[in-house]
Amino acid sequence: MEIFVTGGAGFIGSHLCERLLERGDGVVVFDNFNDFYDVRFKERNAAAIATRRGCEIVRGDLRDRAAVFAAFKKRPFDAVVHLAALAGVRPSVKDPSKYNEVNIQGTINLLDAIRERPSTKFIFGSSSSVYGANSKTPFAESDPIEKMVSPYAVTKRAGEQFASCYHSLYQIPTVCLRFFTVYGPRQRPEMAIAKFASLIERGDPVPVFGDGRTRRDYTYVDDILDGVIKSIDRCGGYELFNLGESRTIELRELIDVLAREIGKPAKLQFLPPEPGDVPVTFADITKARAVLGYDPRVAIEDGVRRYVRWRREQNSL
Ligand SMILES: NC(=O)c1ccc[n+]([C@@H]2O[C@H](COP(=O)([O-])OP(=O)(O)OC[C@H]3O[C@@H](n4cnc5c(N)ncnc54)[C@H](O)[C@@H]3O)[C@@H](O)[C@H]2O)c1
8 A cells, every 4th residue: 555644753653654664555754853852853763764665755844735735646645644743732732823733724734635536545643632621431432522621632623523524525534543642662752651761760850740640541652553554454434433552540650660660769749730631531442442453452561661671772772
């Protein structure tokens, strides 16, 4: 298959490209290498795949309609996996307009390019944050989405709705995937596990917003990739799935697991809760299991062990 991957230089996107290239797919990455976090991470991710057979990297911005249309004409693509976005929850509270431009208008630009070839499958990387302060757990795809608490979540929900609308109008086969906090090698440095690991390694205080009792469903990146690839292969009609481990862990316990693996104590620094944070995320994955055959396998203890091992390998390079 020929696959167009937006955000392919990022954390999840670069892993996905590797997996697709390994199985013989052709890949065009579309990414603007923005400075949301240290761009050297993205350069390194891209360098690891750029020379592989069937891979092409296009540096372009989703907000630049002409650039999106030009890149989309490079090959007759079988599928688009749309992962490019401004991804953080907290920064979206400070700059909602920028999130709107990239995550909503950028997604519309891409869908407009796809509608000229509407047999192309569209896989959209959405987020568990759309459930917001949903108090019913675990979160199911059929739950009403009423209490979003960050602009980021609103942009992801809008992306799902545009995808659904374009499916109705142009019959683009579409799958929207709600990822539950993804971690693993190359995780974005500002995300909890990566950030905490750096602080613990240095012996610096670990900021804990709230009482440390918030719970998250953390998903190992390999499990997310399985869900994305199954979605590419089985995409038809319009579908929406949660992709999580369907297990939760308290923040304090997560920090303990991480500190144990690193082999150093964590100094906790308790701070007031941050706007945009939610008390719990917890995926009901019944639908993804039944329809996609999604079967996540990496429990948090194992995933953290693999992640810490990867960090050690990086530090010893
Ligand atoms: N990591 C998670 O826990 C998580 C959870 C839920 C949803 N998601 C979603 O998954 C996707 C990938 O997340 P990630 O953690 O790999 O993030 P990431 O920031 O590492 O990757 C996103 C990539 O998109 C690129 N990008 C951003 N704006 C762009 C633009 N205007 N034009 C072109 N490229 C642009 C960035 O340069 C980056 O390489 C995002 O859409 C994110 O919202 C991630």
